[in-house]
Amino acid sequence: MMKIEKNSFNKYVEENVFTTIEEYKLINENEKIMIGVSGGKDSILTLHMIHNYRKKMDLNFNIEAVCIDEGIAGYREEGIKTARKNCEKLDIPLTVYSFKKEWNYSLDEIHNLYKSTCMPCGVYRRYLLNKISDEHECDKIATGHNMDDEIQSFLMTFARNDQNKFPKFGPKLSKIHENMVPRIKPLWRLPEKDVGIWCVVNNIPIHDEECPYSVTSLRSDVKSLLNRLEEKQKGTKNNIFKSFMKTFTLKQEKVKLNSCEICGQPTAKSPCKACEMTKEISELITHQQF
Numbered sequence: 001m002m003k004i005e006k007n008s009f010n011k012y013v014e015e016n017v018f019t020t021i022e023e024y025k026l027i028n029e030n031e032k033i034m035i036g037v038s039g040g041k042d043s044i045l046t047l048h049m050i051h052n053y054r055k056k057m058d059l060n061f062n063i064e065a066v067c068i069d070e071g072i073a074g075y076r077e078e079g080i081k082t083a084r085k086n087c088e089k090l091d092i093p094l095t096v097y098s099f100k101k102e103w104n105y106s107l108d109e110i111h112n113l114y115k116s117t118c119m120p121c122g123v124y125r126r127y128l129l130n131k132i133s134d135e136h137e138c139d140k141i142a143t144g145h146n147m148d149d150e151i152q153s154f155l156m157t158f159a160r161n162d163q164n165k166f167p168k169f170g171p172k173l174s175k176i177h178e179n180m181v182p183r184i185k186p187l188w189r190l191p192e193k194d195v196g197i198w199c200v201v202n203n204i205p206i207h208d209e210e211c212p213y214s215v216t217s218l219r220s221d222v223k224s225l226l227n228r229l230e231e232k233q234k235g236t237k238n239n240i241f242k243s244f245m246k247t248f249t250l251k252q253e254k255v256k257l258n259s260c261e262i263c264g265q266p267t268a269k270s271p272c273k274a275c276e277m278t279k280e281i282s283e284l285i286t287h288q289q290f
């Protein structure tokens with residue numbers, strides 16, 4: 001591996017992230033920011049960067065963290081431990097909340113009900129992140145999405161012919177519903193490989209295992225395709241990212257959200273996907289029992 005000079009590398013990463021925060025006004029004084037932490041490298045870097053940003057810029061805003069326990073045996077426990085270790089070190093309060101507590105079943109218990117386990121996992125995780133941040137009266141939810149994630153999501157919308165997802169791109173999603181806590185992505189312009197290098201050179205504890213269900217996802221195929229293209233032609237990812245920025249003017253304010261008639265959470269169509277899925281799962285479980 002190329003020798004990395006720690007101080008200049010850290011300076012580059014901080015400049016990259018801090019510029020995104022400032023350019024897009026992701027964080028303002030006196031706000032309460034909830035960081036979604038899984039224990040993986042992206043969310044751990046987000047946690048450290050927001051903490052460093054507050055300290056170095058001498059700003060006054062609150063930081064909390066939440067870790068969603070989907071219930072993936074032999075995998076998530078380590079992630080929670082790592083999230084806890086980092087939060088304790090930075091003195092950031094952490095809430096752990098599980099699928100089991102909310103719905104009475106873990107992801108392991110329902111993983112074979114759908115073609116991809118990532119579908120129910122993603123729907124439920126987004127639901128809980130929003131619900132908990134809203135209950136904690138947070139102004140924003142910061143997630144660890146990096147540049148590679150954004151490019152993958154962008155290509156996935158084409159693969160699925162799902163242009164409804166376009167408003168979800170960009171470093172900041174506006175508040176378009178009274179119960180919606182806006183998302184911010186401070187690592188939006190940072191390539192994934194740099195996230196990994198930062199954790200290694202700074203000796204930061206991270207949970208570095210792959211989720212056992214990730215092989216079933218479209219994202220994992222798109223990710224390997226992009227890595228292969230990048231290996232063959234350096235700069236490909238950056239070029240896709242640039243094209244993406246040139247192609248889209250992100251008009252989020254035009255998107256209207258309704259309230260779910262069951263849970264009250266923001267949704268394009270009522271009932272929301274989480275409630276619809278919960279109903280479907282409870283019918284399947286009842287069916288299995290007889």
Ligand code: SF4
Pocket residue numbers: 070117118119121122211212213214217
């Ligand atoms: Fe959930 Fe899929 Fe991510 Fe695993 S890979 S944590 S199942 S979204």
Ligand code: ZN
Pocket residue numbers: 260261262263264265271272273274275276
């Ligand atoms: Zn609902």
